[in-house]
Structure formats: C-alpha cells, structure tokens
Amino acid sequence: MTGLLLVAAGGAVGAAARFMLDGAVRTRSHGPFPWGTFTVNVLGSLAIGVVAGLVLFGGFEDGDVASWRLALATGLCGGFTTFSTAMVETVRLARSNRVRVALISTVGTLAATVVAVAAGIAVVGLLT
Template sequence: MNWLMVLAGAAIGAPLRYLTDRGMRARYGSAFPWGTFAVNVTGCLVLGLVTGAASAGAASAHTQLFLGTGLCGALTTYSTFGYETLLLAEGRMPFAAVANVVGSVAAGLGTAFLGVAVAEALWG
C-alpha cells in the first residue's frame, strides 16, 4: 500500500512540474529558470507543512508518503537546478547563476521553515 501512495503523489507531482515550467517559460521566457525555482520553493513549503503536521500528529504516514515522498519528490528537482545553474554560468551570466543558487537555497529553506511554523501554529 505504501508504494501506491508514493506512486499516486508522483503521478500528480511530475505533470505539475512539467506544466509549471512550461507556463513560467511562456510567461517570463527562458533566460532564467523560473519554473524550476517555483517548483523547488513550492515543494519546500509543502514538505515543511507535511513535516510540521506529522510532528504534531496531524498527518498520517500515508499522507507523508503521498505528499512528501510522492508529490514533492516528483515535483522538485535538484538535478535540473544544478544543470540550469551550470547553463547560466556557461552562458556568461554569472550573476544570474549566483542569484539562482543563493535565491533557491534561501527561498527553499525559508519556505520549509515557514511551512513547519504554519503547521505548528495550526496543529501544535
């Protein structure tokens, strides 16, 4: 049963990642990887919420598998983040490459902490 929860979450997360990236590229162009940034930061927020809810006893193991492992695992992407940062650096856009790294790490950690804090406020 556990693997079904992961599979179901991933079946939602992967298309969301793809559609988000396409939508961000259509809206903002492809000079900066806004789609990858958006899915990674969103995934950090969701995982923070799920972790905080689980710590408070408000999220079951199945919820953690579905949302945390499945959805967030398929939605977020460290490899694409790394590759796109490399492309920025190789494309003689060092400021954009550094901004991508610093912004992604700061926003990701910030939203993860925010998610835990919100979950603790709701269920703690």
C-alpha cells in the first residue's frame, strides 16, 4: 500500500507540473511542432536519468532505493512525461498533411529523450 501511495503522490505532482510547463511553453511557441510535449518529455527523461544514476551509483541509502524509485521515477517522472500525448500529436500532424513535422517530432523526441536519460546518468556518475 505504501508503494501505491508513493506512486500516486509523485504522479499527481508530475502531472500538475506537466500541465503547467506544457501550457507555458505552448503559449510561447509558434508553428505546428509540439514544443510543450517535447519539452516535458526531454526534461522528464533527464530527471529519470538522474534518478537511475542515483540508484546505479549508490546515491540513495540501500533501504530507501525502492521507495525513492517509486516516488520519483515511476510517480513523478511517469506523471510528468507523456508518450501517449506525443503520439496523438504525431497522428494529428500527419492527418493535417504535416507528415514531415510529424516524423521530425517523433524521431526528435525519441533521440532527445534517450540522450537526456544518458546525460542524467552520466552527470550523477561524474558527481559521485
């Protein structure tokens, strides 16, 4: 039951933060590219990379690893990032004859999020 509460609390905070950041980015961006969703997915991937780095390099106390991972990685980062919205936006772009933007969005998001996770892990590795 504790795990469920940790995931729920982290997810609530992450989803609210995603809503706020996505909205702020959308109001400042122009054109068809989904910059808000791209931004939250890259930042969330960087954050989950940091959490993974802390787990890998021992930044958490052994007894706290599972709790921290549930609250931060599964809950907070899971609630913050949004693969499903990215895919809906890709389909929306493709259906409006913006296939090139749809492909750039999909490939760019996948590449940037993998790089962000690796960067998060690497930064923690350098600092520990």
